[in-house]
Amino acid sequence: MIDLSVDYLGIPLKNPLVASSSPLCTSIDNIKKMEDEQIAAVVLQSLFEEQVILEQRELDTGLLQGTEHFAEALTYLPDFGTYRFASSGYLEQIRKAKEAVDIPIIGSLNGISTGGWIKYAKEIQDAGADALELNLYYLPTRPDISSQQVENNYVELVKEVTSRIRIPAAIKISFFLSSIPDTVSKFADSGASAVVLFNRFYQPDLNLDSLNVVPNLKLSTSDELRLRIRWIAILYNKMNIDLAITGGVHTSLDVLKGIASGAKVTMMTSAFLLNGIPYAGAVLEGVSQWLERNDYKSIRSFQGVLNQASVENPEAYERANYMQVLGSYNT
Amino acid sequence: MAEYMTSDGNEAAAHVAYRVNEVIAIYPITPSSPMGELADQWAAEERKNIWGSVPLVVEMQSEGGAAGAVHGSLQRGALTTTFTASQGLLLMIPNMFKIAGELNAAVIHVAARTIATHALSIFCDHSDIMAARSTGFAILSSSSVQEAHDFALISQLASLKTRVPFLHFFDGFRTSHEISKFELISDDQIKTLIDNKLVIAHRERALSPDNPFIRGTSQNPDIFFQARESVNPFYNYCPEIVENVMVQFGKLTKREYHLFEYFGSPDAERVIILMGSSQQTAEETVQYLNGKGEKVGCIKARLYRPFSVSHFLKVIPSTVRKIAVLDRTKEPGSIGEPLYLDVVSAINQAYAANRVDLGSMPFITGGRYGLSSKEFTPPMVKAVFDELSKDKPQNNFTIGINDDVSGKSLQYDTGIVMEPTDQISAVFYGYGSDGTVSANKNTLKIIGTETDYFVQGYFVYDSMKAGSVTVSHLRFSHKPIKSSYRIFHSVFVACHQFSFVERIPVLETALQGATFLLNCPYSTDTVWNKLPKTVQKTIIEKKLRVFVIDAYSIAKELGLGNRINTIMQICFLGLSEIMSISVAKEKVKEYIRKSYGRHGDSIVNKNIAAVDQALKHLNELPYPEEITGSIDMRKVVPNDAPEFVKACTSRMIAGQGDELPVSAFDPDGRFPSGTTRYMKRNITGEMPVWDPDVCIQCGRCSLACPHAVVRAKMFHTARLAGAPQSFKSVPLKRRGYDGYSYSIAISPDDCTGCRLCVVVCPAKNKTDPKLKALNMQPQPPIRERENENWRFFISLPESDRTGLNFNRIQDVQFLEPLFEFSGACAGCGETPYVTLLSRLFGERAIIANATGCSSIYGGNEPATPWAANRQGRGPAWSNSLFEDNAEFGFGFRIAVDKEFNYAKELLQKLAPGIGEELVNSLIEAPRKTEKDISDQRNRIDILRSKLNKIDNPAAKDLFSLCDVFVKKSIWLLGGDGWAYDIGFGGLDHVMALGKDVNILVLDTEVYSNTGGQMSKATPLGAVAKFAARGKRTPKKDLVMMAMTYGSVYVARIALGADGNQALKAFNEAEAFDGSSLIVAYCPCIGQGYNLSNGMEQQKRAVQSGYWPLLRYNPDLRKEGKNPLQLDSSPPSIPLEHYIYNETRYKMLQRSLPGEAAQLLKRASDEVKMRYGWYKYWAAMKMEDGV
Incomplete structure (x- = not known):
């Protein structure tokens, strides 16, 4: 029996397969199914601070517009309820999920203001989440804000949040950082317990008939995994922080590649959307069988075997590999 | 305690x-x-x-x-x-x-x-x-x-x-x-x-x-x-x-009351008797006059029925010689109003029974005051006492008006100040949308609760639903406040909208040395010369202390949009010093948390930030000792306005309606049409600007505009001679119209900035796709230019109606609207239908309008939006009551039918003198198309000229009736409150009678005019007043009920979803010889979303299957066809994609999510079921008995 257990964020997990943040996780029934299918932990869908602010503003506007304007109709809607916004529903979901399953529930937060990040982080902790994933999703569009400023802001934010909560925090980052090792190292020094590579920015498309920019959701493929394993391998063992992969994990081999590069856990969503939650069982079975065939007694013994330091040619993960790849194309 | x-x-x-x-x-x-x-x-x-x-x-x-x-x-x-x-x-x-x-x-x-x-x-x-x-x-x-x-x-x-x-x-x-x-x-x-x-x-x-x-x-x-x-x-x-x-x-309770109470001098010789709030004013005045040595008093009548003679007599001082009884009602034809008659009767009975000790019977007069909240002030009370001082005081008088017709009114001196001097009186001018009134209400609650001050707040709103001016009258005193009238002398005036200073005399109540708080977009260096000369003069003469703040900039920075209430409230509290400012700030923050806490912490935080920031931006304005400005107060109406508009309407617009005498008004209540065009309210900060190079001339913008502000014309290009340089036009894209131009104009002074025209515009700028054929721009810099363009545009001729296809939006855009610039809300969902009706049939329409939003924006003085065309024809409009509108409009129908029959009889009688051919063509000619109508008008002109030459009573009679030969278009117009509820009995009966009336129901699904109470049109799951936990019963299907008659033309329309279908419905309804019912989907502010999205919401309502578009035309049976045509496709989006854009649904999801989910399920099932019924019915064949 192969031991697939790992620990991630200081939390013992039965295996390295985690359901990543997605709309699938809005349903308690789905979360129960995930546990039944042996998924080790669940990252809930993100709570977006601007969504909460937008909802509050919409409600306030909707209730107050036209009031005290016309003598016969000083108000239009009965306004005396207690209203719940995305955050209340989210916290309720955490509570219900914790009641429903034993596997760890990780909250996911996407804030826009430092105050908002801290407030919601604490609320997620108090609702019972086992850990928190901070989704750093800022798309810089202004030329007057330097990359240094952006990255400094990230680090400051991580420091502020982690200093105010007890539960471990994982930082989900995008690929678009000037020096990933530098930033991740600073995250580690700031109190982050893990870093999750990489966020997928959904790229909008253009509708030429209507001359509109339209949302366009494309699920990931295994091809996207390679970017992630490269960086996990580069980061492995260089700093005191757990590494996790999200994006491009579709098969048992993808899970194994992720672990081999040095990740503690691999996170899956697109594959569940395409194949259903029960697919997790097949993936884990495939991981076990591969490890057994190749004489690994546990997943821990396989972790990081192909990190940058461990391979014969570390340059494979660096720039020289680029030349090799191009050269291989000609032949 | x-x-x-x-x-x-x-x-x-x-x-x-x-x-x-x-x-x-x-x-x-x-x-x-x-x-x-x-x-x-x-x-x-x-x-x-x-x-x-x-x-x-x-x-x-x-x-x-x-x-x-x-x-x-x-x-x-x-x-x-x-x-x-x-x-x-x-x-x-x-x-x-x-x-x-x-x-x-x-x-x-x-x-x-x-x-x-x-x-x-x-x-x-x-x-x-x-x-x-x-x-x-x-x-x-x-x-x-x-x-x-x-x-x-x-x-x-x-x-x-x-x-x-x-x-x-x-x-x-x-x-x-x-x-x-x-x-x-x-x-x-x-x-x-x-x-x-x-x-x-x-x-x-x-x-x-x-x-x-x-x-x-x-x-x-x-x-x-x-x-x-x-x-x-x-x-x-x-x-x-x-x-x-x-x-x-x-x-x-230690609060003592009696059936009748006396207040005043114990040896009063002159006494007035009244009921209601005016008692307070009378008491205040009597106190003042007693202080001057006058022997006067007032009796407060509390129990009016049963009228107790004995209790009444007990309170009358034995010294009374003269009594004036003031009634706040009018009973035409009576020798006196009710309270007066009761008092006379009581005293007469007492004397007859020898039950009093008053010496000789007092002289009793009666008068009227205060009808429709006409102010009743201390000078008026004094005037009544002064009248009683005369040997023969007038009976049956009025006080508070100038009656130059029957000469009944008493004069009074407005210059006397009798208000208590220990009261702090403050007047605030604001817009309905800026939160001024709610801020003042909060201030009153804070001061009333946290201090020992007595407080009073009275709020005056104008009759417009967009850009409404609000005036708040606030009083504070350490003694109970009895002044039951508006403030005429104030120590504090706040003007929360800078544009008011050029059109409203905001400083008229300011006392010497008063404080003036002005919200303005200018710094202290520049604002002085932005003030009109008369305002500068008042400030200088009254030595006012002036403070300025740019509240809108602060609000914008804090993310508060245009709500400046918190900012201005803190400024007032800081300047008035009624309570310590630090305490005031704390209390305001408490109230913010209490009032807005439910709406979310981001809302609370923004308002609290406003509390902290406001005073930092408040500055006192130093000003010179002379007038240095050059700006005049805005002219209320242009010089070329009609006489009535100049003499009366302008006075009402300027807030001087109180000064108009009785002779200014027609005794039967009539008012001239088309007066809103003189209001020119200038209430928008942004207006749409037309880009002719992008425009595809589809006409959707002009149909969508709720206020008929966006208009299109086609005209011969030669007409452009003399056009202003900035006037835009392009060649008309229409076959057979070479040499014609097309132009769109927008009236800057009438636009409300709702953006509907921009949202519905389908044309995109190919090089900058965020721009369209209409784009919003700041209005002030372009106002003058666009006004000039508008004036030229209006002078261009209207299109010949006979050449237009009334079933195409591209043609209907050229029909002149005869409903314009109403006081409806910005983005109102009702008025585009009303405007459309006026375009199609207005010049021969008689409209019965139920009480509701449409009767208010349609007929609330000082001006009416119902207009006439250049030939002097236009909708004849009337509002009777709420419940009787169908019957009222039906009365128009039967009167017109009778007139027609009688005119026909007269015509036939006079045929030998008129000519058989003309007689037959007048009676028998078709009356359906615009050409038919135009031809008929020509025949009537000929008839008139012939009748002029016939000297007999029948000819004179026929002359007065002959317009009836043009088909009249009778419309019964109103909202869902009327049609679904209070007026349903009458509506149902009128439909059943089958006469040729057209009914247009403007369905906002709630009682919009009175503030959003539930009606039977309110949908399942929507929140409304009296349905705070969501309506639990489905919406009444008025359309289906009407269809079951089988003899009524019925249509369900939504202009934003299918404008052409709406046009067809209107035209078919008019053509149908019987009762026609059109139910129109109307976005409304009571539904709780930005109405610039109204057209999109209409589309979603249809796409979700909630509002299936249909027409039921009984005439189709004659062609062997199913009368029911379903004009919209099966549901293509889930119901929640439509309803959860609206606060009326969303708020339930936020407060009771479990119940909201259940109601959504029921509502979704209901939509499927109902659509299924219509689909089934529409698919039936004639042989199946459809």
């Missing part, structure tokens, strides 16, 4: 009524609606009455229905009440006779309001109360907010003791909406005063099969009279019982 509340008369009365009743059946009507709404809110919050139970609150379909439900509930032994006013009270009268005749203990609370006569008025007088005085109800009058609270209980106690039902009334708006500090009656006090044995006795009189009897028999001449007289003892004892209850109440 005494507990106080700072609120208005409605809440004060409802606060007691709710606690001492078990059942509350209501129907909303201004100004009483808030009482029912509060009862409903408290019931939803599960607040209990004094017996520990939550009253059952139900909204009925009309006041008649509410009265019936009240009667039934009383008969079944429940303690029951209702709240109403005006016409609502009149509709209750038949049941009131029954309730009183059966000796049911109950109280009806009334916010007294004018009854509609020559016009409707939502404001105060006692005509409604007086119309009900013969019902047998006792009538108790409150004159203040405290009294409204106290008498709500006193009337209940008295009614239980006497078994006489009570009408408890207080003045609409003046008391019902006045904010004041009052002492609360506690539950314990109520329980002490209410004798539960009487409650049980009331219950024991109930109809019960366990103790059966019958009531409500039919009686004959042998016994009715005697049985009717059997109630006499109850009425005889009633006054004394009421007095005893008042004494008992006074012992417990």
